Amino acid sequence: MPPSSYSLQALLKQVDQGSIVELLREMIAIPSVNPFDEPANEDCRELEIADYYQSRMDHLGLLTSRRDVVSGRPNIFGRVKGNGAGPCVMLAGHLDTVGVTGYSNPFDPVIRNKRVYGRGSCDMKAGLAAFIEVARIIIQNDIELAGDLLIAGIADEEHHMIGSKEIRENGPIPDFAIVGEPTELEVCHAHKGQLCMHIRTHGRACHSSMPELGINAITHMSKVIAAFEGYNDELRSRPAHPVCGHGRFSPGVIRGGDIASSVPDYCELEVDRRMLVGESTESVVSEYRKRIDPLTSSVPGFNYEIGPATIEISALDTPLESPVVEQSAQAFSDTVGRATELAPFAGATDAPNLLCPAVICGPGSIRQAHTLDEFVEIDQVTDAAKIYLRTVLAMQLIV
Ligand SMILES: [Zn+2]
Incomplete structure (x- = not known):
């Protein structure tokens, strides 16, 4: 009809x-x-x-x-x-x-x-x-x-x-x-969109009785976490989307180390970023790098990488x-x-x-x-x- x-x-x-x-x-x-x-x-x-x-x-x-x-x-x-x-x-x-x-x-x-x-x-x-x-x-x-x-x-x-x-x-x-x-x-x-990725720190394992011989990936990850301090405040200071408001950042999962008597050579942090229209995986990763990169010169032995997106939704x-x-x-x-x-x-x-x-x-x-x-x-x-x-x-x- x-x-x-x-x-x-x-x-x-x-x-x-x-x-x-x-x-x-x-x-x-x-x-x-x-x-x-x-x-x-x-x-x-x-x-x-x-x-x-x-x-x-x-x-x-x-x-x-x-x-x-x-x-x-x-x-x-x-x-x-x-x-x-x-x-x-x-x-x-x-x-x-x-x-x-x-x-x-x-x-x-x-x-x-x-x-x-x-x-x-x-x-x-x-x-x-x-x-x-x-x-x-x-x-x-x-x-x-x-x-x-x-x-x-x-x-x-x-x-x-x-x-x-x-x-x-x-x-x-x-x-x-x-x-x-x-x-x-x-x-x-x-x-909002969602972007999840892994940030990894790489160190050098050794016996924990002589930690000065190793590079502790967990300690280095704590510096990464500290580097994100104020990030949500910065996101909130940007112009708001009329409906969705501001982007958000949240570390959600951390893994690293095997036993307490070893200095861990590896730690990974899963981070979640809620994105607004106009933000992209590339723009967010470059914000992450801007916060973490200074550690490579200020922290001896600091070595990190950011993995590919595990969740990437516009x-x-x-x-x-x-x-x-x-x-x-x-x-x-x-x-x-x-x-x-x-x-x-x-x-x-x-x-x-x-x-x-x-x-x-x-x-x-x-x-x-x-x-x-x-x-x-x-x-x-x-x-x-x-x-x-x-x-x-x-x-x-x-x-
Ligand atoms: Zn559903």
């Missing part, structure tokens, strides 16, 4: 809470923990949830495809073709979850107090379930889209984001994207006047009954890798994500489906 001849209110009434919750529970029951740097195990079934998600899209009649990012870890795509007159809008979500150590019954979805509990419930299988409902309503009502609706189930968001990086390399690149990470439905058009800064921001903010207020706050998203996401104007908007709260008692409010999941449906239909009118 052409866009002019359907009743939006009638379509919104078709959002079916029962089928969304059933889909969500089935997805929670498929453990899709990110294997991180470990070998895959029985809880790490990204392949199985990808198969499941693709089969649900096949069942509805979407044109589906898949591409292995690495063996057994695919990205999944489902497309509802438009007539070519409008923009391609992607609804994107990741298929993996964080780990479950200490979580009792993480894959046993429980409904209680109008919530669905279980690992991945809010981060972010609820968003994935709502996407399917949008496609179902569009297809079953024979709505003629101007631009393609593209649903993407993405691998490995919780670690190196190799899934969305693969999309960045090989497409499909949409005109606009909505990433369904948990924002309690608020529309977030910006977030910042997101979609202009407020972008149609995807305007239309999703309108859809939020039409659904929720007040204006969205347009606050930044706290974490980093796949969105910058999709190479198009994008927003983060999804059911559930970041406060529940990654906890041992993860849940999502059922009403938020159905409202998410309504917000996505309104936005996708409104975007059809964008030329």
